[in-house]
Amino acid sequence: MVSARRKAIESLYKGECTIKEFQSVKDPNTHITTNKEVTVLEEQKCKLSFEKQMSSTKTNAPAIIAQSTKLFIAPEINVKAGSKIIVTQNGRTNEYSRSGxxxxxxxxxxxTLELFKGYS
Incomplete structure (x- = not known):
């Protein structure tokens, strides 16, 4: 049974994600194994959260601004390191990878996510 608190949290989810992994796949006809991108989960409700972080060092250099991206998703989902996570939220779609x-x-x-740069 889903708790009332979980329902409240999930009511804030405004996005959907697809999770893909790079896996070894054996062709049933040729019996040759190759590495391919495999979708392991689709249309999973989620929420992206963004936070800007500024450096506060006292130097003559301009402040460094960085953005961290965090994905909120159901606790039973297993997102493996190196997975590609494609999130659509507020009409925008971006590709990320799990960074932590x-x-x-x-x-x-x-x-914690970072923009997807390729499979590791």
């Missing part, structure tokens, strides 16, 4: 270990809570998990 997820913080798993009772009703959700938070995964």
């Amino acid at each position: 270990e997820p913080a798993i809570y009772m009703d959700h998990q938070e995964i």
